[in-house]
Amino acid sequence: MSVPQKYWLLKTEPESFSIQDLARAKRKTTCWDGVRNYQARNSMRDEMRVGDRVLFYHSSADPPAIVGTAKVVRAAYPDPTAWDRDDSHYDPKSTPDNPRWFMVDIQLERIFDEPLALASLRGVAALAKMELLRKGSRLSVQPVRMGEFEAVLKLAGG
DNA sequence: GCCAACGTTGGC
DNA sequence: GCCAACGTTGGC
Numbered sequence: 790m791s792v793p794q795k796y797w798l799l800k801t802e803p804e805s806f807s808i809q810d811l812a813r814a815k816r817k818t819t820c821w822d823g824v825r826n827y828q829a830r831n832s833m834r835d836e837m838r839v840g841d842r843v844l845f846y847h848s849s850a851d852p853p854a855i856v857g858t859a860k861v862v863r864a865a866y867p868d869p870t871a872w873d874r875d876d877s878h879y880d881p882k883s884t885p886d887n888p889r890w891f892m893v894d895i896q897l898e899r900i901f902d903e904p905l906a907l908a909s910l911r912g913v914a915a916l917a918k919m920e921l922l923r924k925g926s927r928l929s930v931q932p933v934r935m936g937e938f939e940a941v942l943k944l945a946g947g
Numbered sequence: 948g949c950c951a952a953c954g955t956t957g958g959c
Numbered sequence: 960g961c962c963a964a965c966g967t968t969g970g971c
Contacts, residue, residue, distance in 0.1 A: 802957090826966075849957055907958080925964035927956050 795836060796933040798844040798855070798921055799895070808845050808856045808900055817897035818862060822870045823878045825890060829930035834865040834891040836932070843895055844933060844941060846921065847904070854904035855921075855941060863894035901945040915940035 799821060801807070811819055824830055843859040867888035870876040883889035910916050920931040933941075 800957090828966095853958065925956095927965065929956090 792838060795838065795841045796844070796935055796938040797832070797837065797841060797861075798846055798931040798933050799859075800846045800848045800929040800931075802849045803847045804849070807847065808897070811845070811859065811895075811897045812900060814897075818894055820863075820868075820892050820894050822868045822892045824868070824892065824929060825871075825878055825880065826929060829928055830889075830891055832930045832932065833893050837861050837864060837893050839864055842898075842938060844938065845897075852904070852906040852908060854906045855901070855910070855945075856904045857900040858898040858942070859895040860898055861893050862896045865891040865893050868892040903945075905941065905944055910941075910944075913940065913944065 803809075806819070811817060821833070824833065839861055841861040843861065844855050845857045845859050846855050847853060867885070868878075868883075868890040869885075870878045871880045871883035871888065871890040872885060873879055878890075880889060907921070910919070911922055916922060916937055919933070919937050920926055920928060
């Protein structure tokens with residue numbers, strides 16, 4: 790028996806990479822590079838497994854919203870943008886021999902017919918404890934409870 | 948190891 | 960553009 794799947798929320802600014810970009814990507818799959826926060830990294834490196842489910846969130850968008858779902862199709866491996874001097878996420882402390890930053894691959898599952906705006910999620914009882922709705926929440930890779938994931942799907946109409 | 952200064956995130 | 964929240968840095 791395999792470990793039960795886990796649930797996550799990944800934030801992205803649609804101006805840099807949107808769910809529509811993911812839909813256009815080869816095999817609707819992308820590497821989730823550029824994460825430079827230790828807590829987020831640890832979640833990806835230590836917790837994420839192939840088959841885990843992902844809520845795809847647009848931040849700094851109008852409105853900020855959960856816009857669809859994806860799944861993890863490759864577990865954590867080193868993020869090479871960390872050792873690319875020309876990349877905006879370059880980190881000289883990360884090297885190929887001793888990588889500090891990691892990424893996973895995700896594949897699009899579904900784009901919601903209507904984005905679920907952040908404001909519309911507040912007040913939903915099943916989401917009362919959701920990390921995304923916590924004041925000051927900034928984590929770009931967040932764990933989501935199974936009940937929360939299912940409640941979001943329900944709000945999205947299936 | 949403390950903590951002030953600073954930088955970033957991201958909703959509003 | 961504002962600013963609250965939070966992470967990181969670095970002097971001591």
